[in-house]
Amino acid sequence: MFTNIEIDIDSIPKAEMVKLNPISKSYLKILYINIFIQYSILFGIVILAKNLIEEDWVSNVFWYAIIFLFLLLILQLVISILSFKKRGYALRNHDIIYAKGLLMHKRTTVPFIRIQHLETKQSFIAKKFNLASLHVYTAGESGGDLSISGLTFEEATRINQLLTTKIN
Structure with a gap:
């Protein structure tokens, strides 16, 4: 005869309680290298645009773009450090x-x-x-x-x- 016994959910081992092994701390250096490559390209594009486009609005926006990219860079570095620990x-x-x-x-x-x-x-x-x-x-x-x-x-x-x- 077929039976379908109910399982006590509290008796099931919880995956959240498992102690996780950390990954290598050297991987954080790779994350930094990748971020700096990305932002070097973005800063290069902004600087190239300022030098190639001879319009007043480009010169006016240039420093705002540089400051914005710099703040994004700092934010991404902080998030990378905090998420690395997880x-x-x-x-x-x-x-x-x-x-x-x-x-x-x-x-x-x-x-x-x-x-x-x-x-x-x-x-x-x-x-x-x-x-x-x-x-x-x-x-x-x-x-x-x-x-x-x-x-x-x-x-x-x-x-x-x-x-x-x-x-x-």
Whole structure:
């Protein structure tokens, strides 16, 4: 006979209570480098526009644009520092958890049985800091994929090997 017993929700382990492992502090340097590259391009465009466009309104707006970009740069650096502290991951017996975000905190839990394949990637800058990203691709919806950036290369490789043995 079919029975459908109710589960006590309080007895289920809470993913929010799991202690997350922090990512490498060197990843913050990569975030800074990316921000400075972006803003160097933006400052360059504003300066180039001032020098190439010979209109009065461009000269009048130039310093407002520079100050605005500078304030945005400071804001993005502060947000990067604060959100960096919220990044973390955890491996459990049956799943992997990754959390990130400051204003929009997101915690993703991927069961091992949904993992299709794994990749460990390194960008040019990440290689200089011996860092890598672990990409976990899942079956089903595209929103279930997971990418953990800021792991040391050894740690990303070790987790990749562990997950590969778990899913096979």
